[in-house]
Amino acid sequence: MNSRNAQIHPVADSIEVSHLPAARRQLRIAFVTETYPPEVNGVAMTIARIVEGLHRRNHDVQLIRPRQDAADAAERSPRFHEVLMRGLPIPRYPNLRMGVPSKRALVQLWSLQRPDVVHIATEGALGWSALQAALHLKLPVCSDFRTNFHAYSRHYGIGWLYKPIMAYLRKFHNRTACTMVPTEALRQSLDHAGFKNLSVVSRGVDTQQFSPLRRSQALREQWGVAADDLVCLYVGRIAPEKNLTTLSAAFDAIARRDARAKLVVVGSGPQMAELQARHPNAIFAGQRKGEDLAAHYASADLFLFPSLTETFGNVTTEAMASGLAVLAFDYAAAAQLIRTGENGLLVPIDDAAGFVQAAVAAAADLTACRALGVQACETARALDWSSIIARFEGVLEAVMQRAALPQGHVPLTLGERHSA
Structure with a gap:
């Protein structure tokens, strides 16, 4: 993959991508997630839709996820390559796996196969390792806010962890160039909680399957x-x-x-x-x-x-x-x-x-x-996945464009601009 030496810089203002044209060139995308089908949950399903959509739009996708069981094998096909990492079962969720710290392995992988952009879908140990590896290699990196772990803490008798969990999530996402969220209400809530560089990318539904x-x-x-x-x-x-x-x-x-x-x-x-x-x-x-x-x-x-x-x-x-x-x-x-x-x-x-x-x-x-x-x-019927994928693609392209700008240059903003 082509080497890229641009540093990721913080954004001064919120970012506008809704009117950017769809990416026109083939991208090499490293997509990191700690859940993926056949695991059954909304995050896994949505991530699979986006990965498949990016692949259909002729991008090279390197999917990095935990190995789900001993029989799990990495899939390889033209422009698609899975990298399976070590994983552990999640307490109280026996059918799900979580990643383990893997920074060294990811630095080695991306030094040999350098992606144009890294997208991190989950904030666990594998996601944190991916963030550290991407920053170490000066790769453009963005993220998703997909699961309210901070809200879940209140339902499992560990509400006292709410503040440290929120602090970790804020630190995680604010080190990426952009965090994608599915609704405007969530964007506003996270903005008030100190999260930066937020961009709304909604979700679609398969109206052929669900009818x-x-x-x-x-x-x-x-x-x-x-x-x-x-x-x-x-x-x-x-x-x-x-x-x-x-x-x-x-x-x-x-x-x-x-x-x-x-x-x-x-x-x-x-x-x-x-x-x-x-x-x-x-x-x-x-x-x-x-x-x-x-x-x-x-x-x-x-x-x-x-x-x-x-x-x-x-x-x-x-x-x-x-x-x-x-x-x-x-x-x-x-x-x-x-x-x-x-x-x-x-x-x-x-x-x-x-x-x-x-x-x-x-x-x-x-x-x-x-x-x-x-x-x-x-x-x-109006919730078409193709338009969602195009917007997701546009955010990736905007993150890459900003990473390539000279130090100190103020670019277009990556989130959506809203009046106060």
Whole structure:
């Protein structure tokens, strides 16, 4: 790869990339992540979409991730090369791996195969090592803010770690040239917390996979529901940070009014046994993928999503694309996409009682509920991944352009310019 000696300089102002042209030349991109399919989570899915999109746009992608198990083998194909690093299981998340300190290995790798730009998707030990290696080699580097680890700490009895976790995340991201965030609300929140060089790059949804056309009468019959019965769906981790107490309260209130209503839960996690005990008549489908997952979405009617720890919430857009009415708090993707009473239902943050009341009201009128789902699907049609990839590509190009400028030169800003 071509050598690049430009130093990464801090940006004085926020950065404007929304009007920059898409990158026109082939880039060599080192993409570092500590989660990737077949691991099942929203971060892994989104990263895979971006990596695949960059590859389709004729960029050379070097994907660096932890080895997931002994049988895991690095994939190689034209313009795509996986580098598997040592990893360890994550406590309480046995199906996920985390990286280990690897600066020396990455310095050696990038000295021999120098990328044009390094993108770091996760902030664990592997991500920190990648940041240190990139700065050591004076490589342009940018990052993602994808998971609210600081918010999760409050749900696992370690709320006292909130401040040190935020300090670490701020230090991590402020050493990169740009941090991409999925919503304007999150950009503002992080900006107020002292994060710099933030740029909004939203997320898309695959409307070919997630579609009302995936609705399955056979699946509904397996669930024991008739055509005019209400199916409430939850998809996601079954874990404390997902606020499942509110999910339970909402469905209990629905069931008291409609004994035929059915709760379907897709996912797994440490609170599985507790939730099963609370809802013995619910359908617990476990983890689902591909067309099977799409059928579970489309065969429901009302999507209940009470989480308050998302950076975006891919399940929100997947449910909308599948033609479901979504009930969520006014937060993350839901706040960005849902207009209450038009294409879904929003409740003020932390108003658990309001969430329960809205769930009961939606369940009381199945016709209106399904009409919201029709409009939700129309909204999702505009969330095209190709435009998201083009914007992501534009941020990478802007980071590289700024890194190539002489010391002290004030460039265009990398985040989006907003009035005070």
